[in-house]
Amino acid sequence: MLHKEGKNIIALTLLSLALLNAAFYFYFSSLLVLTLTVSAVLLALVLQFFRNPTRKIAIADDKIVYAPCDGKVVVIEKTTEDEYFGDQRIQISIFMSPLNVHVNRNPVGGLVKYFRYHPGLFLVAWHPKSSTENERTTTVIDTGKHQILFRQIAGALARRIVAYVAEGQQVKQGEDMGFIKFGSRVDIFLPVDATIEVNLQDIAKGNQTILARLS
Numbered sequence: 001m002l003h004k005e006g007k008n009i010i011a012l013t014l015l016s017l018a019l020l021n022a023a024f025y026f027y028f029s030s031l032l033v034l035t036l037t038v039s040a041v042l043l044a045l046v047l048q049f050f051r052n053p054t055r056k057i058a059i060a061d062d063k064i065v066y067a068p069c070d071g072k073v074v075v076i077e078k079t080t081e082d083e084y085f086g087d088q089r090i091q092i093s094i095f096m097s098p099l100n101v102h103v104n105r106n107p108v109g110g111l112v113k114y115f116r117y118h119p120g121l122f123l124v125a126w127h128p129k130s131s132t133e134n135e136r137t138t139t140v141i142d143t144g145k146h147q148i149l150f151r152q153i154a155g156a157l158a159r160r161i162v163a164y165v166a167e168g169q170q171v172k173q174g175e176d177m178g179f180i181k182f183g184s185r186v187d188i189f190l191p192v193d194a195t196i197e198v199n200l201q202d203i204a205k206g207n208q209t210i211l212a213r214l215s
Contacts, residue, residue: 109173
């Protein structure tokens with residue numbers, strides 16, 4: 001299944017490649033096999049980027065925090081979250097390469113207490129300042145017992161963040177909440193007494209990997 005965010009880009013890619021190969025067919029026929037091969041590879045890369053595999057969570061539980069995206073765990077640390085909480089939290093960051101599934105999903109279910117979009121820079125996603133200076137969104141979901149904050153962060157290649165949530169909205173754990181195009185990062189901020197279930201360099205899968213268990 002392909003994600004709806006890829007519809008226009010896929011259509012534009014198909015049109016561009018069709019025109020390119022038509023030009024080579026009429027004017028540079030000796031290179032047509034090469035251009036067809038390159039076109040097939042480019043189209044395959046675009047299609048795989050916008051893939052949207054069905055991922056149902058195993059157990060809906062307000063004490064479990066699932067990975068909101070696919071990618072590599074690059075940060076696990078205690079830090080001060082200044083935008084919303086203003087106190088110490090455990091931060092887990094997941095880096096998504098262009099080859100990962102880029103659908104973002106709700107790590108917990110509950111009420112969206114806070115949502116903000118922040119324009120900004122496009123530093124590489126693993127840069128320490130990307131969490132506070134890059135284009136990003138901040139979402140806080142209140143489960144009724146805990147509040148979990150997570151950020152979609154644009155990277156050097158990611159030039160568009162899409163979010164489907166709004167303040168006051170009730171959301172379900174595991175549902176799609178957004179999409180980031182072409183390489184990015186998601187930060188999750190958890191209570192300091194959360195039990196972390198992943199390690200640095202682990203490969204996370206959205207809706208399948210348990211990041212933490214809440215008290």
